[in-house]
Amino acid sequence: xxxxxxxxxxxxxxxxxxxxxxxxxxxxxxxxxxxxxxxxxxxxxxxxxxxxxxxxxxxxxxxxxxxxxxxxxxxxxxxxxxxxxxxxxxxxxxxxxxxxxxxxxxxxxxxxxxxxxxxxxxxxxxxxxxxxxxxxxxxxxxxxxxxxxxxxxxxxxxxxxxxxxxxxxxxxxxxxxxxxxxxxxxxxxxxxxxxxxxxxxxxxxxxxxxxxxxxxxxxxxxxxxxxxxxxxxxxxxxxxxxxxxxxxxxxxxxxxxxxxxxxxxxxxxxxxxxxxxxxxxxxxxxxxxxxxxxxxxxxxxxxxxxxxxxxxxxxxxxxxxxxxxxxxxxxxxxxxxxxxxxxxxxxxxxxxxxxxxxxxxxxxxxxxxxxxxxxxxxxxxxxxxxxxxxxxxxxxxxxxxxxxxxxxxxxxxxxxxxxxxxxxxxxxxxxxxxxxxxxxxxxxxxxxxxxxxxxxxxxxxxxxxxxxxxxxxxxxxxxxxxxxxxxxx
Numbered sequence: 001x002x003x004x005x006x007x008x009x010x011x012x013x014x015x016x017x018x019x020x021x022x023x024x025x026x027x028x029x030x031x032x033x034x035x036x037x038x039x040x041x042x043x044x045x046x047x048x049x050x051x052x053x054x055x056x057x058x059x060x061x062x063x064x065x066x067x068x069x070x071x072x073x074x075x076x077x078x079x080x081x082x083x084x085x086x087x088x089x090x091x092x093x094x095x096x097x098x099x100x101x102x103x104x105x106x107x108x109x110x111x112x113x114x115x116x117x118x119x120x121x122x123x124x125x126x127x128x129x130x131x132x133x134x135x136x137x138x139x140x141x142x143x144x145x146x147x148x149x150x151x152x153x154x155x156x157x158x159x160x161x162x163x164x165x166x167x168x169x170x171x172x173x174x175x176x177x178x179x180x181x182x183x184x185x186x187x188x189x190x191x192x193x194x195x196x197x198x199x200x201x202x203x204x205x206x207x208x209x210x211x212x213x214x215x216x217x218x219x220x221x222x223x224x225x226x227x228x229x230x231x232x233x234x235x236x237x238x239x240x241x242x243x244x245x246x247x248x249x250x251x252x253x254x255x256x257x258x259x260x261x262x263x264x265x266x267x268x269x270x271x272x273x274x275x276x277x278x279x280x281x282x283x284x285x286x287x288x289x290x291x292x293x294x295x296x297x298x299x300x301x302x303x304x305x306x307x308x309x310x311x312x313x314x315x316x317x318x319x320x321x322x323x324x325x326x327x328x329x330x331x332x333x334x335x336x337x338x339x340x341x342x343x344x345x346x347x348x349x350x351x352x353x354x355x356x357x358x359x360x361x362x363x364x365x366x367x368x369x370x371x372x373x374x375x376x377x378x379x380x381x382x383x384x385x386x387x388x389x390x391x392x393x394x395x396x397x398x399x400x401x402x403x404x405x406x407x408x409x410x411x412x413x414x415x416x417x418x419x420x421x422x423x424x425x426x427x428x429x430x431x432x433x434x435x436x437x438x439x440x441x442x443x444x445x446x447x448x449x450x451x452x453x454x455x456x457x458x459x460x461x462x463x464x465x466x467x468x469x470x471x472x473x474x475x476x477x478x479x480x481x482x483x484x485x486x487x488x489x
Contacts, residue, residue, distance in 0.1 A: 255346030
């Protein structure tokens with residue numbers, strides 16, 4: 001499914017299913033105010049994710065801006081159309097989340113309150129979207145790295161808030177809507193009109209008017225004129241040179257350099273993939289906050305989990321390898337005299353050097369800081385080799401096009417996320433705990449040698465000459481033309 005459909009259907013289905021399940025769980029345990037507050041709070045937190053990913057890409061970059069600018073329409077009309085587009089997309093997400101909450105609400109919630117809940121949810125979503133869109137407009141023009149870091153912190157904060165909120169339902173059930181301490185919580189602003197006096201509607205109405213004015217005043221040109229400079233890559237240069245000279249084959253060098261140099265400079269790749277690193281960081285923070293009660297064994301298990309479960313992030317990263325803001329230049333890749341398996345091998349090695357090695361270097365430093373040098377020496381090398389093997393095995397399943405060849409509006413994700421990511425996460429978690437509890441340094445060394453042998457076998461297979469191309473319109477030299485990854489090797 002591509003983004004040309006216009007509507008974020010997968011996100012809408014997910015929100016509707018999750019909303020119905022959560023509403024059924026709490027409808028008999030929460031009073032009407034707490035029930036409505038939970039719906040608004042969780043809904044606002046969950047809507048942050050699509051606003052920072054695919055929906056955020058639509059709001060950051062107007063694909064038809066130049067074409068619309070040539071039409072005989074006033075600037076205010078174009079701004080109104082863009083704002084209505086944002087409202088329509090948000091409305092679909094809001095209805096998907098709040099409709100189950102309204103239908104499954106407890107009997108104490110009246111008909112008017114049930115009908116007003118999705119409307120108040122839309123007002124809250126407009127306020128949230130306006131803040132995020134303007135943050136993008138102001139920061140992406142000059143401080144892109146700061147915005148990516150802010151997104152990562154925001155995602156981590158959202159996850160922590162969700163976990164803490166769902167873990168304190170008994171305290172939520174006794175909240176009084178008139179408590180002054182709640183005045184600082186935006187979801188309370190939109191829950192009070194359901195149970196307060198008529199003046200309580202003034203805050204949501206004023207927030208909606210302000211949001212509408214801010215959306216209408218959005219600049220039409222976006223932030224595409226900014227050119228990214230990754231100056232923080234200098235410390236990776238030694239790793240790049242070592243890999244290029246001793247690991248990357250001559251046939252793989254073009255794809256290796258392309259993915260290593262160009263993929264991190266793609267704005268949409270950075271804005272969609274980097275912030276989601278905040279999810280494991282959030283769970284690390286939650287777990288670390290309980291470390292004193294769990295003891296040293298728990299801390300070692302946590303570090304082992306971080307070492308082995310980094311591979312869960314790979315499907316998301318690999319899905320965005322074909323993404324680029326200049327897909328018209330992809331003909332150079334299709335015409336390049338490079339076999340498909342060599343292009344795949346170069347891309348895998350570039351991703352390993354550019355993304356995985358920095359992550360595992362940071363985990364190595366974290367283990368030393370936590371005085372877990374013995375665990376790091378046992379498990380760090382097997383975890384790195386396992387991540388490389390997973391990268392090789394997952395690449396054909398996740399990457400359906402050539403690297404940096406597909407525009408943001410054409411990127412498709414045909415993965416079975418529930419069937420791939422969930423078993424991968426469970427398997428890596430069990431492996432991490434088992435390796436930490438059962439393997440000594442000799443066992444860790446044996447596991448590393450086994451994984452290294454598998455890597456060498458796969459590397460040897462990729463290095464063999466490709467079979468001759470017998471199809472029509474071949475390149476004339478066996479394996480010289482680029483075969484799209486979906487066609488196989």
